[in-house]
Amino acid sequence: MRKLPIAVSVAAVALTAGCFSSSGADAKAGSLAKGNSLDGVTLTVGSKEFTEQLVLCQVTALALRSAGATVNEKCGLQGSNTTRAALTSGSIDMYWEYTGTAWINFLKETEPIGDPAKQYKEVAEQDLAKNKVKWLDAAPANNTYALAVKTTTMQQLGVKSLSDYAKLAKSDASKASTCVASEFAGRSDGWPGLQKAYGFTLPKASVATLAEGAIYDAIGKGKPCNFGEVATTDGRIKALGLTPVPDDKSFFPVYNPALTVRASVYEKNPAIAKIANPIAAALTDSVLQDLNGEVDIKGKQASEVAETWLQSKGFIGK
Known part of the structure; x- marks a missing residue:
């Protein structure tokens, strides 16, 4: 959702992204790893800088590691345009984006689509065709x-x-x-x-x-x-x-989060979808409020919050 600074150069993206690299914690196999091996695969996960994105970055990194992948983290990039440029340039392989942000700011559409399913479908189809960005399943949460x-x-x-x-x-x-x-x-x-x-x-x-x-x-x-x-x-x-307050005229655009992956990376590793999609299905408004609150209200680290939630769902092992 929102806050989109002026586009930056790819060189600047690579420099900024490098400041956030880390190997992160290991994760034991859980339900997400069953039949979805990523052994021998190295992936880089990125995110924007606000709390929800930092949590989702850690959730994704842990989930992929639980399936055997080696994961580098570039969590906390400054703004949507910077993070998107990191994806399309190859500095990162994936990050969570919001349907409304992509529709209005990346695909340059002026009128949002009120129906979430239709908005997602149009975003996913256009972004893949025009920019070779693969959208995995969108979460029911709406960060609008x-x-x-x-x-x-x-x-x-x-x-x-x-x-x-x-x-x-x-x-x-x-x-x-x-x-x-x-x-x-x-x-x-x-x-x-x-x-x-x-x-x-x-x-x-x-x-x-x-x-x-x-x-x-x-x-x-x-x-x-x-x-x-x-x-x-x-x-x-x-x-x-x-x-x-319920928006009974559906004025505000829909901002469903979904993991976006460079198409070339997804084509080589389609198991990423089987790992990420169950996570997306579990991310409701209430769940994200709780996860964000653990960081913003209780002062916990995003990595700790992500690990605890994934384990509570059985997505990764304890």
Whole structure:
């Protein structure tokens, strides 16, 4: 999802990526390794720099090692464009990308597709044909934007959907007070587009612009806002007792994560799909919120969180 800096040169990608290389921990065989040997195969897994991506990078590296692969890690690359360039240049072999990001930013489409299955199908087909990037199965999780509110406040205000929120904004702007980050405030798929899609305009006095990380605490406290912009798989949603308001008009683009692999790498090692797809199927919004929260709220390392989760599912051995 989101935050896409200007494209960088391949040389810069290779230099930056190298700073994050590591051999990582070994993993014992579990259910993912059954009939899916990667013995003798060396692979490089990358990721972007935010928490969810760091966890997914570790999940993937451990899963591949459990099937016998030698895995180099380049987790924590700066931004979507950098990470994508690392993939297409061959600096990394795979990383988790989001359908909405690829559709709008890499495939240069201007209108997102509201149906997740159709969005995935179009992204997967076009990216393979145009860029030789293979998309494995997408997770049901959707790391998109949302407006969230403290669950108890949501019940008190009787808001069950963004259409209800729009009515509240018109009838009592102070109760509809909303915190947004500067990027969201200016994006067509952010605050301006949301107001247009739902037919309301919240007075400036009821809109506060905060740093993105500060918004979660602000919503939890109800100061300076009752509602606020969030990412739907962020661990702080569950930890702070927040609820994303249902987007009943499907305004926000779909951002389902999926492991993307260079086609040449996948063709030589099709077992990668049999290892990654069960992982994708298990990644719901709630699961990613929990995994992200283990890092952001409890301060655990992404590698520890990934290993514990994989073992709990029986995906790798203990």
